[in-house]
Amino acid sequence: MLAVGRWLSASGLQMGGNRFSDRLLPLLFVPVIIISVLPMIRLAVEGLFVHGTPSLDYLRDVAQSSQTWRATAHSLYTAGLGTVISLLIGGAFAFLVALTDIRAKAALVFCFMIPMMIPPQITALAWVQLTGPSSALLNAIGMAPAMGSPQPLYSAEGIALLLGIQHASIVFLTLRANLRLLPREQIEAARLAGARGGRLWWQVILPLTSPGLIAGTAMAFVTALGNFGIQAMLGIPGNYITLPTLIYRKLSSFGPSALGEVSVLAMLIGLIAVVGVIIHHRLLSKRDYRLMGVVGRPLDIRLGNRRLVIEIVLWAVLVAILVVPLMALVATSLVPAFGVRLSLDNFSFDAFYQVLFVQPATIRAFHNSLLLAVGAAIVLVGVCLPLAYVIVRRPTRLTRVINLLVEIPYALPGVVLAIACILLFIRIPVLNISLYGTLAIIFVAYLARFLIIALRPVMNSFLQLDPALEEAAQACGAGVGRRLRDILLPLAAPAAAAGALLVFLTAFNELTVSALLWSAGNETLGVLIFNLDDSGDSVMASAVAVMVVGVVVALMTGFQLASRHLPKGVIPWQT
Amino acid sequence: MADINLHNVTKTFGDYRAVNDVSLNIADGEFVALLGPSGCGKTTLLRLLAGFEEPDGGVISLAGQAVADPAAKIMVAPEDRNLGIVFQSYALWPHMSVARNVGYPLEVRKLSRADRDKRIRDALAIVSLGDYADRSPTELSGGQRQRVALARCLVMEPRAVLLDEPLANLDVHLRETMQQAFLDFHRRTGATMVYVTHDQAEAMAMADRIAVMDRGHIRQMAAPETLYREPSDNMVAGFVGAGAVLPVGGFTMQGDGRCAVRIGNADVMARISIEASTHCRAYPARMVPSNDGAAVVDGQMQHQTSLGLCLRPEDVRVDMQGNLTGMVDDCVYLGGRFRLSVRLDGQHSVPVYADQRARIGEQISLSIRDGWVFSRQEAA
Numbered sequence A: 001m002l003a004v005g006r007w008l009s010a011s012g013l014q015m016g017g018n019r020f021s022d023r024l025l026p027l028l029f030v031p032v033i034i035i036s037v038l039p040m041i042r043l044a045v046e047g048l049f050v051h052g053t054p055s056l057d058y059l060r061d062v063a064q065s066s067q068t069w070r071a072t073a074h075s076l077y078t079a080g081l082g083t084v085i086s087l088l089i090g091g092a093f094a095f096l097v098a099l100t101d102i103r104a105k106a107a108l109v110f111c112f113m114i115p116m117m118i119p120p121q122i123t124a125l126a127w128v129q130l131t132g133p134s135s136a137l138l139n140a141i142g143m144a145p146a147m148g149s150p151q152p153l154y155s156a157e158g159i160a161l162l163l164g165i166q167h168a169s170i171v172f173l174t175l176r177a178n179l180r181l182l183p184r185e186q187i188e189a190a191r192l193a194g195a196r197g198g199r200l201w202w203q204v205i206l207p208l209t210s211p212g213l214i215a216g217t218a219m220a221f222v223t224a225l226g227n228f229g230i231q232a233m234l235g236i237p238g239n240y241i242t243l244p245t246l247i248y249r250k251l252s253s254f255g256p257s258a259l260g261e262v263s264v265l266a267m268l269i270g271l272i273a274v275v276g277v278i279i280h281h282r283l284l285s286k287r288d289y290r291l292m293g294v295v296g297r298p299l300d301i302r303l304g305n306r307r308l309v310i311e312i313v314l315w316a317v318l319v320a321i322l323v324v325p326l327m328a329l330v331a332t333s334l335v336p337a338f339g340v341r342l343s344l345d346n347f348s349f350d351a352f353y354q355v356l357f358v359q360p361a362t363i364r365a366f367h368n369s370l371l372l373a374v375g376a377a378i379v380l381v382g383v384c385l386p387l388a389y390v391i392v393r394r395p396t397r398l399t400r401v402i403n404l405l406v407e408i409p410y411a412l413p414g415v416v417l418a419i420a421c422i423l424l425f426i427r428i429p430v431l432n433i434s435l436y437g438t439l440a441i442i443f444v445a446y447l448a449r450f451l452i453i454a455l456r457p458v459m460n461s462f463l464q465l466d467p468a469l470e471e472a473a474q475a476c477g478a479g480v481g482r483r484l485r486d487i488l489l490p491l492a493a494p495a496a497a498a499g500a501l502l503v504f505l506t507a508f509n510e511l512t513v514s515a516l517l518w519s520a521g522n523e524t525l526g527v528l529i530f531n532l533d534d535s536g537d538s539v540m541a542s543a544v545a546v547m548v549v550g551v552v553v554a555l556m557t558g559f560q561l562a563s564r565h566l567p568k569g570v571i572p573w574q575t
Numbered sequence B: 001m002a003d004i005n006l007h008n009v010t011k012t013f014g015d016y017r018a019v020n021d022v023s024l025n026i027a028d029g030e031f032v033a034l035l036g037p038s039g040c041g042k043t044t045l046l047r048l049l050a051g052f053e054e055p056d057g058g059v060i061s062l063a064g065q066a067v068a069d070p071a072a073k074i075m076v077a078p079e080d081r082n083l084g085i086v087f088q089s090y091a092l093w094p095h096m097s098v099a100r101n102v103g104y105p106l107e108v109r110k111l112s113r114a115d116r117d118k119r120i121r122d123a124l125a126i127v128s129l130g131d132y133a134d135r136s137p138t139e140l141s142g143g144q145r146q147r148v149a150l151a152r153c154l155v156m157e158p159r160a161v162l163l164d165e166p167l168a169n170l171d172v173h174l175r176e177t178m179q180q181a182f183l184d185f186h187r188r189t190g191a192t193m194v195y196v197t198h199d200q201a202e203a204m205a206m207a208d209r210i211a212v213m214d215r216g217h218i219r220q221m222a223a224p225e226t227l228y229r230e231p232s233d234n235m236v237a238g239f240v241g242a243g244a245v246l247p248v249g250g251f252t253m254q255g256d257g258r259c260a261v262r263i264g265n266a267d268v269m270a271r272i273s274i275e276a277s278t279h280c281r282a283y284p285a286r287m288v289p290s291n292d293g294a295a296v297v298d299g300q301m302q303h304q305t306s307l308g309l310c311l312r313p314e315d316v317r318v319d320m321q322g323n324l325t326g327m328v329d330d331c332v333y334l335g336g337r338f339r340l341s342v343r344l345d346g347q348h349s350v351p352v353y354a355d356q357r358a359r360i361g362e363q364i365s366l367s368i369r370d371g372w373v374f375s376r377q378e379a380a
Helices: A004-009 A019-048 A055-063 A066-099 A105-117 A121-129 A136-140 A156-180 A184-192 A198-227 A228-235 A243-285 A304-333 A350-358 A360-393 A399-403 A413-426 A439-464 A468-475 A482-507 A512-517 A525-534 A537-564 B040-050 B100-106 B113-126 B142-155 B172-189 B200-206 B224-229 B233-237 B274-281 B301-305
Strands: B004-013 B016-026 B031-033 B058-062 B064-071 B084-086 B160-164 B192-197 B207-213 B217-221 B244-247 B251-255 B258-263 B266-274 B287-289 B295-298 B309-310 B316-318 B324-335 B338-343 B350-355 B361-369 B371-374
Touching: A019 A055, A019 A243, A019 A360, A019 A439, A019 A482, A066 A198, A066 A304, A105 A156, A105 A537, A121 A136, A121 A156, A121 A228, A121 A399, A121 A537, A136 A304, A136 B142, A156 A198, A156 A228, A184 A198, A198 A243, A198 A413, A198 A512, A228 A243, A228 A439, A228 A512, A228 A525, A243 A413, A243 A512, A304 A350, A350 A360, A350 A525, A350 A537, A360 A399, A360 A439, A360 A482, A360 A525, A413 A439, A413 A482, A413 B287, A439 A512, A468 A482, A468 B084, A468 B200, A482 A537, A512 A525, A525 B244, A537 B004, B004 B040, B004 B142, B016 B058, B016 B064, B016 B217, B031 B040, B031 B200, B040 B160, B040 B192, B040 B350, B058 B338, B084 B142, B100 B113, B100 B142, B113 B224, B172 B192, B172 B200, B192 B200, B200 B224, B200 B316, B207 B224, B207 B233, B207 B251, B217 B224, B224 B258, B233 B266, B233 B309, B244 B350, B251 B266, B266 B274, B266 B287, B295 B361, B316 B350, B324 B350
Parallel strands: B031 B192, B031 B207, B084 B160, B160 B192, B266 B371
Antiparallel strands: B004 B016, B004 B058, B058 B064, B207 B217, B244 B309, B251 B258, B258 B266, B287 B295, B309 B371, B316 B361, B324 B338, B324 B361, B338 B350
């Protein structure tokens, strides 16, 4: 054996073709486990142990508290109602865009996706600035409700409405992906068989698209459940407490001493989310509608003379859910002093000047968020390139497990991950240092949560890459290092860049995780907007929000323009 | 350049034996086609040669040196085998120019710039793409891309060139041109070439020898004309060339490798394979004397030894004096001639080329000039 080995190395021959990726595997596996699995284990331990011994005390405390069940009911009600609203708006848009001959589809889709990319706390802020008695926009045009009348959005239905609008694009995306795979022949066959109008919709199109509808519904529900921004911005002033806000309140009033109880609550949210996902998989497994036929030819049901009316309605809905709230946001940010009625003569950019150059807290927050987002993007892309390569090119049981594990921190509601990170990093066992109260803990949590965002585009790109491209290089004599450098990296670079930008975009605006992990001096932009609004400074909050929306729209436009050069599936709104 | 030897090579994917105990010798400079239906293992065999797959058993040698031998724990990586490969998808790198694609093997081998440029120029000249050096591969047509891929193989002076269905993505007209390009390439370079295809016309037009594969086995390896005239078993007879295989009830040996077989109501003279004739001699008990005194194999033999008569359409003629009669089943115009399908005894049809159209259902007489009798039993 030794002799053979020596002969092999002497003659420059190699055993096996993939030693490199075999060596790489544990190097990647360990960090992935640490950031995606360990925190969750730590969370379970915290909830189920008291002072190191297994105990159900926390569980009992939480279960006996009427607060818990009220918050759970509130969470289920708002997320459920919100999902119904998402389903109605997103479903209607998806069917009309994918199946009919309406015009300007690309513009419609792009605008419809903006609400998804705008952080929820900004959506909430914009809508609060739109409605209610102190609305700068309504006051400017003299349509504001009387002073002292309640803000209508500070209610369960208000929360549900905004959750519904925020997540309508999720339903839209999954449904449209499904509709795109719907071969036009199947519908044409139904029409030739005599089905028309409603019968066609109910008996053919709807059943065939039910997998997309189910998947979209489940995703919208789970996301709505964990959406902290809207629930906090509307629920806390209105004293309508849901599970994420209950956790936030307990942690901010009692600090780390509440961790035991809070981790049980986090597990409760996690459990509801998991049940949602399981129901979704159950429903899907019973429907194996593999669609046969030529894919890719879009169906164009002629709307005839109703087309113009439908187009006007669609754009009107977009104006109502996107343009008007953002106008309200801009209007508030231009108010010269709080309470002053805005007009064309007195608007001022003072708030922008203040947040960008004067207020130390806002400057710091910009700085922190920029640092976190850029850092996370760079680190994650650096990890994802080799990770995606190994997962795609070496599909073993281990890599399949990794592929699932990296989904967990993103699929579970953000508060769950945040609590888990506090628990794990408040005192790191061996090193005996604490990350709690530093920017580092937010950074680690971001790495865990957004790993999947960076990984998917790179994996897609490797999957779409013809293996022959790499094999041709191999036959030319290029070893694995050269192949990565000369062939794989240049070809995966657009996807990696897109992944990095998506991570940046998401991390730059993140609130849910940082709301629980921030400390004085370590605020993020999301937290800043939330705090400014909380302390009544809605003008400055709006100014920050307007700038963030500007960044989001600019980046999205950049993606749109670069879309031709990116592999399929990289841009979230172009499935 | 080198010869290639495979000895009892086996490759399994899970429970599926993609390549099953294959032994194969390819001489230096030979052009061999691996032919078979999809899923027969031909591409796997090529990938084993290239080193992209590792065999489970057996030995693969290049120029006498083992490059894959699981028993001795030898597995030379593809990048160290010095084999050129041309893929169906061309596998040109879109981010490199044509010249850099072609020169990449030299870049890896750290040749000097001047040396590289000269060899790139020469290689592109051979595939007549000299003017395209600075283009991007995406600007080229399918045939041009495939020629770039060929030039990329050429510059590295490989020990052999492996081609994996290189023409499958091209349209019919381009295919013929490219076949000629491959043949020219083979003649000019004298490279050992292994060519995977499912298209028998392509294989017969180009290869010195063809290995017909089916379900992981090599069924027959022979020159194209031998394969066509003397298929060794049912699968090869059916897969290669148009024709029919009829079950043979009995035959009378006529010496000189020929025999008379009874088809329908007539005796037909045919060549017979050694296996088929010895196989029947091994069962003399079943030979019964016929009326005219010659030894005829009992009709029962049909089920047990399964002899087959392979008839090619050019061996069958419409002939008023022919002793074989049948009914026309089908008539297709091929341009210049018709191909009839004539049903003989209610069950079996033979293909016939005819000069005139025939009515469906018409009774016609045929004469058979030649045929090939072989043992239909497949080797285990």
